[in-house]
Amino acid sequence: MAQRPQGLATIAVHAGVPEGGNSPLTTPIVQSTTYRFESAAQVQAYQRGEGGLFMYSRDENPTVRAAEEAVARIEGAEAAVLFASGMGAMTTALLGLVSAGDEVIAASALYGGTYKLLRDVLSRFAVRLRPVAPEDLAKEVVERPAKLCVFESPTNPTLRIVDVARVAEACRKARAVSVIDSTFGPPVLQHPLESGVDVVMHSATKYLNGHSDHLLGVLLGARERIEPLRLLSRRLGAAVDPQAAYDLLRSLKTLPIRMERHCSNALRIATWLEAQPAVRRVYYPGLESHPDYTLARKQMSAFGGMVTFSLGDKERAFRFWDRQKLIARAASLGGTESISSLPILFSHTGYSREELARAGVDEGMVRLSVGLEDPEDLIADLSQALG
Numbered sequence: 001m002a003q004r005p006q007g008l009a010t011i012a013v014h015a016g017v018p019e020g021g022n023s024p025l026t027t028p029i030v031q032s033t034t035y036r037f038e039s040a041a042q043v044q045a046y047q048r049g050e051g052g053l054f055m056y057s058r059d060e061n062p063t064v065r066a067a068e069e070a071v072a073r074i075e076g077a078e079a080a081v082l083f084a085s086g087m088g089a090m091t092t093a094l095l096g097l098v099s100a101g102d103e104v105i106a107a108s109a110l111y112g113g114t115y116k117l118l119r120d121v122l123s124r125f126a127v128r129l130r131p132v133a134p135e136d137l138a139k140e141v142v143e144r145p146a147k148l149c150v151f152e153s154p155t156n157p158t159l160r161i162v163d164v165a166r167v168a169e170a171c172r173k174a175r176a177v178s179v180i181d182s183t184f185g186p187p188v189l190q191h192p193l194e195s196g197v198d199v200v201m202h203s204a205t206k207y208l209n210g211h212s213d214h215l216l217g218v219l220l221g222a223r224e225r226i227e228p229l230r231l232l233s234r235r236l237g238a239a240v241d242p243q244a245a246y247d248l249l250r251s252l253k254t255l256p257i258r259m260e261r262h263c264s265n266a267l268r269i270a271t272w273l274e275a276q277p278a279v280r281r282v283y284y285p286g287l288e289s290h291p292d293y294t295l296a297r298k299q300m301s302a303f304g305g306m307v308t309f310s311l312g313d314k315e316r317a318f319r320f321w322d323r324q325k326l327i328a329r330a331a332s333l334g335g336t337e338s339i340s341s342l343p344i345l346f347s348h349t350g351y352s353r354e355e356l357a358r359a360g361v362d363e364g365m366v367r368l369s370v371g372l373e374d375p376e377d378l379i380a381d382l383s384q385a386l387g
């Protein structure tokens with residue numbers, strides 16, 4: 001694992017930026033699909049892997065490379081590969097790490113897109129899915145080993161915290177590859193590679209880019225683990241656009257400071273929600289009432305910007321949802337603006353009753369991605385929508 005020689009805020013501002021001489025202060029956007037060669041000998045030098053040469057932007061691009069270097073430094077990883085979306089990253093990770101006949105242990109509380117990829121697509125290629133409750137992952141991996149274990153922490157939408165070091169250790173013992181989707185816990189909040197996880201994935205569409213304007217994904221880890229996935233990404237083609245990579249680089253500079261505000265706003269809102277008679281239950285790992293509060297305190301430096309709460313039934317949740325004025329009714333999360341979604345209509349649509357129960361999703365749930373607004377204004381909106 002790569003060392004972080006400076007503080008995260010310093011790295012976030014300076015990583016991936018050209019250095020020295022008369023260089024620009026920001027990273028140039030190389031908006032070209034292809035690159036001119038001087039000679040056949042230079043093509044051969046490129047094919048031998050000599051540095052500083054480029055052929056085609058599905059394979060590599062200087063702006064994308066700079067953004068990869070920045071994300072890797074912030075996450076403390078040796079290597080990173082960027083994708084055109086989080087699902088592009090997850091698809092590449094799974095296709096690169098499992099083969100026909102393999103079994104995958106997947107936490108039952110998993111992002112719907114990843115779960116459906118395993119259930120509906122990889123199953124057609126004889127990859128078997130074994131859903132397991134997040135708290136049982138470590139035990140299950142040791143008792144009934146599988147090729148790969150994929151999980152999230154915090155989970156979506158119940159915000160359960162998985163003991164990352166324990167699961168990583170169990171995977172190492174059982175020779176399973178551990179993959180964490182760390183989208184809800186960006187690098188400022190937790191460091192899964194330091195806990196021993198093999199591959200970290202982010203939907204960089206969310207907090208890393210943070211402005212709801214680009215789809216992006218990333219895989220991070222040791223060089224020997226990530227380079228084969230980079231080669232596979234060239235075959236699969238979910239390449240990221242240089243403009244999106246530039247905007248990611250720019251957004252990363254404010255990631256630590258944005259996360260501070262996301263987290264303080266979320267804690268304030270979760271605390272307020274817990275005191276409202278109309279709210280049946282609040283799920284936020286920074287509340288003492290959360291079942292994983294102690295583990296969250298040990299594993300995370302702050303508790304994230306997501307707050308889920310239940311109003312008990314679908315009718316109440318829908319009524320509340322329709323009445324919001326400032327908070328946007330939309331999918332996704334991690335942007336500057338607050339967004340709320342209804343898990344049964346968004347991330348968990350199409351789940352059977354059993355699948356919803358296994359994922360801990362009830363019909364009265366509302367999931368809030370708390371943005372950077374003044375918390376008083378958000379609370380005023382929630383208050384009027386609760387009626």
Ligand SMILES: Cc1ncc(COP(=O)(O)O)c(C=O)c1O
Pocket residue numbers: 085086087088111113152156181183184202203204205206215216217332
């Ligand atoms: C936890 C999590 N993982 C993965 C994804 C997929 O990422 P993308 O939408 O960038 O493909 C999402 C998207 O909502 C997500 O919330």
